[in-house]
Amino acid sequence: ETGVTQSPTHLIKTRGQQVTLRCSSQSGHNTVSWYQQALGQGPQFIFQYYREEENGRGNFPPRFSGLQFPNYSSELNVNALELDDSALYLCASSLLPGGQETQYFGPGTRLLVL
Amino acid sequence: DQQVKQNSPSLSVQEGRISILNCDYTNSMFDYFLWYKKYPAEGPTFLISISSIKDKNEDGRFTVFLNKSAKHLSLHIVPSQPGDSAVYFCAAQGFSTSGTYKYIFGTGTRLKVLA
Numbered sequence: 001e002t003g004v005t006q007s008p009t010h011l012i013k014t015r016g017q018q019v020t021l022r023c024s025s026q027s028g029h030n031t032v033s034w035y036q037q038a039l040g041q042g043p044q045f046i047f048q049y050y051r052e053e054e055n056g057r058g059n060f061p062p063r064f065s066g067l068q069f070p071n072y073s074s075e076l077n078v079n080a081l082e083l084d085d086s087a088l089y090l091c092a093s094s095l096l097p098g099g100q101e102t103q104y105f106g107p108g109t110r111l112l113v114l
Numbered sequence: 115d116q117q118v119k120q121n122s123p124s125l126s127v128q129e130g131r132i133s134i135l136n137c138d139y140t141n142s143m144f145d146y147f148l149w150y151k152k153y154p155a156e157g158p159t160f161l162i163s164i165s166s167i168k169d170k171n172e173d174g175r176f177t178v179f180l181n182k183s184a185k186h187l188s189l190h191i192v193p194s195q196p197g198d199s200a201v202y203f204c205a206a207q208g209f210s211t212s213g214t215y216k217y218i219f220g221t222g223t224r225l226k227v228l229a
Contacts, residue, residue, distance in 0.1 A: 004157070033217065042118075042203050042219035043158065056214035090157050097215050098207070100146055100165070105157030 004093050004106035012112045018079045021109045025072040025093030031055070032074045033103060034066060037088040049074060050097050086113045117141045118206050120220035128228050133191040135223050137204035140185065144206035144218075149178060149189045152201045152222070161202075162189070194227045201225075 005024045013019050025032050031050045035043035045058035049068035063079040072093070078085055088110050092103035119138045127133045135149075145166045150158035164171040164178045164187065171178050177190045191198055201222045210216040 035217075035219075040221070042120075042205075042221045044219070045217040048215060048217075056210065056216055057212075058216065092157070098146070100163070102160045102163075105150075105159070107155065107157050 004091060004104050006089075006091055006106035006109050008109060009107070010110045010112075012114065013081050014114050015081055015083060017081050017113075018077065019081060019111060021076045021078075021089050021091075021111070023074045023076070023091035023093075023106055025074065025091075026104055027072055029072060029093035029095055029104070031094045031097050031101070032068055033092045033094075034074075034076045035090040035092065036060075036085075037090060037108070038084075039087070043090055046076065048097060055097050081113045083113050086111060116221075118204060118218045118220040120202075120204060120223050122223050123221070124224040124226070126226045126228060127194045129196055130193045133189075133194045133198065133225055133227065135189040135191075135202050135204075135225065137187045137189075137220055138185060139187070139206050139218075141206070141208060141218075142182075142185065144208040146207040147178070147180060147187050148205045148207070149176075150203045150205060150219075151198075152203065158203060191225075194225075196227045196229050199225055199227050 033048040034046040048056040068074040094101040148163040149161040152158040
């Protein structure tokens with residue numbers, strides 16, 4: 001059983017650009033959640049996908065969007081990057097949605113927006 | 115609007131003693147609470163959880179207590195070991211007004227266990 005992987009590990013973008021971050025869930029996990037962790041803060045829930053449909057969303061604007069694919073991979077897309085988007089982006093996979101399901105986190109992608 | 119708060123940013127404990135990490139929440143609709151541990155350069159790792167219908171859950175050296183009337187939960191680690199040194203996040207899960215799941219994390223407490 002492979003763990004959750006994310007790519008790239010680090011990324012530098014400029015304000016106004018668009019970025020795509022990728023996550024590969026554990027095999028068999030139909031649920032993926034994305035989080036943004038700013039420096040000194042806890043992870044903030046962006047959204048969750050279950051069986052390729054958005055299943056929940058935190059307080060993030062529509063320029064944050066996602067996709068989940070049948071092969072247990074997923075993407076987080078951010079358009080019109082702002083300086084405050086600089087953060088560690090974490091994805092987490094689980095079998096099903098819900099707090100009783102253990103979420104397995106990847107190591108994250110650190111995004112710097114200049 | 116910080117619905118889950120960890121008011122102690124750091125905690126130092128002697129090896130072998132008890133570590134108590136605290137977490138407060140404001141939303142009574144949360145139905146599940148979790149603790150995660152995070153080492154540098156790694157993602158958070160699930161540690162222990164508790165349903166809102168229980169007041170205690172134990173797993174080895176780790177025990178989580180939930181006081182719903184006070185909207186407070188705590189994580190006890192006994193005995194503390196140097197390998198427990200990490201950042202600990204509490205998290206709450208519940209349904210949003212749209213009927214979908216929402217996960218809220220606290221800001222974390224950095225635990226240092228001194229040998």
